[in-house]
Amino acid sequence: MELDATFFAFAIPAVLFAGMSKGGFGGGAAFAASPLLALILPPQYAIGVMLPLLMVMDVTAIRAYWRLWDWRNARALMAGAVPGILLGSAIYSIADPDLFRLLIGLIAVGFVCFQIARGRGWISVAPRPFSAIRAGSWGGVAGLTSFISHAGGPPAAVHLLGQNLGKTTYQATTVLTFWWINLVKVPPYAMLGMFSRESLTASLMLAPVAILGVLVGVVAHRVVPERLFFQITYTFLLITGSKLIFDALT
Template sequence: MTFITDPVFYLIAVPVVLLIGISKGGFAGSLGLLSVPLLSLMISPIQAAAIVLPILCVMDIFGLLAYRRTADWRNLGYLLPGAVLGILVGYLLFSYLSADFIKVLLGVICVVFTLNHYARRVPADHVANAGLVRGSFWGSIAGFTSFVAHAGGPPLQFYMLPQKLDKTLYVGTSVWFFFAINYVKLIPYGMLGQFSLENIGTSLVLLPLAPLGIWMGVKAHKMVSEVLFYRIAYVLVLLTGGKLLWDGLSGMNLLF
């Protein structure tokens, strides 16, 4: 079996996969956006996305076992058609996206997502409603960013968080959403030839961590302070985004 053998890669990849599982199992999967940026510090973002996708698909199965009866079906009905459209756009634009451009895009997503979190000042009693237009728009953005770099969490949160759903209902809806779009993404990823023997082999090496991460996330959902988890997470997202922006802009010769 062919796979990446650099031990430094696994020093990053192992905690990244566990973090994704913990996030998907207990915190709505929002930290999935960290997977490709962090791995992109070692390999190309395109290869990183291809390695992570099969792992995400396995995690989604375990996530459904935990939240199979928990979802806001109306929100999913608004989100999923747009998400499929966003995936299609990502597929059509794939050959035009360079590794440096993807790094810049990822960096912008990470930084904007974090700054939006810190800058947002929403009245405590304000609750937004589910809507077809908003759901379709943010669903399409989530589909595109998820296709490019498994970074569909921020757009989904922009749409879902203002509704202030029950925490468990919110996580369950997220699990169902990413289960659907990740399996749809397998088709265009395969058509683009992203599942090389090395990528699949590396995915298989990391795969045993998938159920462990989900199990840890389900436990953490009940035991760990969500506030503390996200405080640490947002700092990591911001630092990673800044590093990717620097690397991408440097590669595009846009920095002095």
């Protein structure tokens, strides 16, 4: 892993986009950073670099949304995420890098397809009463996909979108949930060797970009329409995910 111009050319916009999404601008697009970095790094290094940065983003964002979350939904998602994370660590220990490239690529492309279908009305998420079992189940899926590629946002969104939460309550609930999920991922990531001196150095160098992205996202969440951001993010995700799938299969 080399911290050269190519690395930062990919990493800076990826981390900035992720920070803006964590701040509330761009929905579940925060995980776009991992597929972008996986184009130039082995998957384990890509997600290893991103975890400390996501934790910096979580701490920055949680102050902006302090106590605005729905605790009942957040608590159930957080509890359910733990077994999902444990399953992810078990899968990682027996998988090769190409499997993770394939999974990250499929998650990226699947997320874009889901959002396009939802935006066009082909898929709708009907309001439904709270169920701790249902929320915990979606939390388990979020924990698993978050472990694999920091892509827990879409499964959590599927549950939360049916809860009739306001925009700010929804964002605050996801911020709290993923603050916990990312914290729980640290020990298994460390045991599986996903952190290195170089990855932690890269995370430290990119931390100001992460904080800036969150602050920009918090402001944009309140005042800016998200349509253009979504279009750009989804385009990058579709191209990146397709490339990772191609690389994994060939």
